Amino acid sequence: xxxxxxxxxxxxxxxxxxxxxxxxxxxxxxxxxxxxxxxxxxxxxxxxxxxxxxxxxxxxxxxxxxxxxxxxxxxxxxxxxxxxxxxxxxxxxxxxxxxxxxxxxxxxxxxxxxxxxxxxxxxxxxxxxxxxxxxxxxxxxxxxxxxxxxxxxxxxxxxxxxxxxxxxxxxxxxxxxxxxxxxxxxxxxxxxxxxxxxxxxxxxxxxxxxxxxxxxxxxxxxxxxxxxxxxxxxxxxxxxxxxxxxxxxxxxxxxxxxxxxxxxxxxxxxxxxxxxxxxxxxxxxxxxxxxxxxxxxxxxxxxxxxxxxxxxxxxxxxxxxxxxxxxxxxxxxxxxxx
Amino acid sequence: xxxxxxxxxxxxxxxxxxxxxxxxxxxxxxxxxxxxxxxxxxxxxxxxxxxxxxxxxxxxxxxxxxxxxxxxxxxxxxxxxxxxxxxxxxxxxxx
Numbered sequence: 001x002x003x004x005x006x007x008x009x010x011x012x013x014x015x016x017x018x019x020x021x022x023x024x025x026x027x028x029x030x031x032x033x034x035x036x037x038x039x040x041x042x043x044x045x046x047x048x049x050x051x052x053x054x055x056x057x058x059x060x061x062x063x064x065x066x067x068x069x070x071x072x073x074x075x076x077x078x079x080x081x082x083x084x085x086x087x088x089x090x091x092x093x094x095x096x097x098x099x100x101x102x103x104x105x106x107x108x109x110x111x112x113x114x115x116x117x118x119x120x121x122x123x124x125x126x127x128x129x130x131x132x133x134x135x136x137x138x139x140x141x142x143x144x145x146x147x148x149x150x151x152x153x154x155x156x157x158x159x160x161x162x163x164x165x166x167x168x169x170x171x172x173x174x175x176x177x178x179x180x181x182x183x184x185x186x187x188x189x190x191x192x193x194x195x196x197x198x199x200x201x202x203x204x205x206x207x208x209x210x211x212x213x214x215x216x217x218x219x220x221x222x223x224x225x226x227x228x229x230x231x232x233x234x235x236x237x238x239x240x241x242x243x244x245x246x247x248x249x250x251x252x253x254x255x256x257x258x259x260x261x262x263x264x265x266x267x268x269x270x271x272x273x274x275x276x277x278x279x280x281x282x283x284x285x286x287x288x289x290x291x292x293x294x295x296x297x298x299x300x301x302x303x304x305x306x307x308x309x310x311x312x313x314x315x316x317x318x319x320x321x322x323x324x325x326x327x328x329x330x331x332x333x334x335x336x337x338x
Numbered sequence: 339x340x341x342x343x344x345x346x347x348x349x350x351x352x353x354x355x356x357x358x359x360x361x362x363x364x365x366x367x368x369x370x371x372x373x374x375x376x377x378x379x380x381x382x383x384x385x386x387x388x389x390x391x392x393x394x395x396x397x398x399x400x401x402x403x404x405x406x407x408x409x410x411x412x413x414x415x416x417x418x419x420x421x422x423x424x425x426x427x428x429x430x431x432x433x
Contacts, residue, residue, distance in 0.1 A: 091391075092389070092390075092405075092407065123364065123365055123367065124367060124391075126361075126364070126365030126391035126394060126395055127365075127389050127390055127391040127394060127405075128394065129394070129395075130394055130395055131361060131395050132359075132361075132395070132397045144361075144364045144365055147367060162364070164369065167364065167366070167367065167369070168339065168367060168368065168369055169339070169367035169368065170339070171339060171340060240340060241340050246341060246342055246343050246344075247343065293410045294409065294410045294411045296408055296409055296410050297407075297408065297409025297410065297411060297412065298409075300367070300387070301339055301340060301341075301342055301368065301385075301387050302342050302387060302408050303342060303343075303346060303347055303386060303387045303388040303408060304388050304404070304405070304406045304407065304408040304413075304423070305346040305347060305348055305388060305404070306342050306343040306346040306347075306408075307408050307409070307410055307413065308413065309343060309346055310343065310410075311410055311413060311414075
């Protein structure tokens with residue numbers, strides 16, 4: 001279906017195994033930046049000039065959520081160029097914003113396709129869009145729909161009215177679980193190299209380097225980092241509401257301590273000396289705390305002012321624990337030789 | 339919703355400027371704002387995550403908030419580079 005001023009692409013609501021595979025890859029951060037959809041106007045189920053116009057980002061998942069929420073409905077879908085970033089993050093950066101929306105309305109010739117002046121935006125797009133300004137510049141009236149596309153049908157059927165629940169961001173177990181893979185991948189970028197370095201260093205003592213020592217001592221060092229990784233990227237996010245404290249850095253340390261308790265220390269081979277043991281108890285919570293502090297970037301409820309305060313309190317403690325652990329661990333190596 | 343730190347948000351409301359358009363109550367994702375008669379009021383200040391949507395959509399600047407990137411690594415990178423916190427910290431993959 002082509003029209004004069006801009007191409008209008010047909011789109012449907014079906015979700016294939018290919019889509020599912022793409023989502024899985026996005027979750028694991030495998031080339032996720034290439035999941036951009038071409039910006040423009042899309043036609044869902046042969047819309048008429050009276051059909052609603054829904055605006056979204058050109059992040060693959062954003063478009064997928066929207067088209068799947070509108071099964072069987074005729075609709076126009078206006079996809080903004082947000083450089084393949086989701087609605088909320090793009091709105092924070094301004095790319096899902098007033099300027100891009102106005103530009104896309106003009107470029108697609110939307111006013112010639114529809115007979116009304118109503119645009120339905122995802123609520124979270126409000127971070128970047130000034131509804132009043134869009135009205136002044138284009139004549140289109142912005143209505144903020146629900147936070148989640150899944151609520152769109154109920155919103156439309158209720159006469160374009162969102163309930164309080166539809167207006168609230170949630171951070172349920174499923175939402176947090178969806179973030180776990182990319183957290184594992186991101187933290188792994190510094191955890192895995194650190195594992196390799198510590199493993200090799202484990203073989204070094206005052207009597208020189210020994211492969212046998214490396215193999216017997218290195219496992220504990222690698223497991224320590226692995227435990228911190230697990231605490232900071234899996235246990236922390238999943239157990240978030242139940243971990244003590246409000247600061248995510250504290251929650252991360254608590255998750256680590258819980259995991260250390262769970263995986264009885266006896267199962268860690270090569271962890272024999274008292275100094276090693278102390279280092280272990282210090283470093284695992286410190287690293288998990290740092291990883292979880294960074295989870296603030298993925299949570300939908302932490303304020304920048306709060307994160308700043310949390311960092312001022314936590315980073316010095318994390319650093320002290322990590323340095324102390326390193327010194328204790330090195331001291332153990334010296335003690336064993338003496 | 340899980341609660342974050344109390345007494346940190348920079349959200350401010352100048353009720354005298356409010357014209358009662360209700361837009362802020364529509365865009366707030368945490369139920370911070372509520373209409374009382376023809377004017378808005380802050381009913382849950384500590385739930386504010388400083389996303390900035392209310393300020394962005396307020397036609398009279400009645401609501402102000404110091405919004406920005408709330409990711410720790412972005413702040414660390416920003417302070418090391420002497421720039422504003424930026425989301426491009428992990429090769430643009432953090433959100």
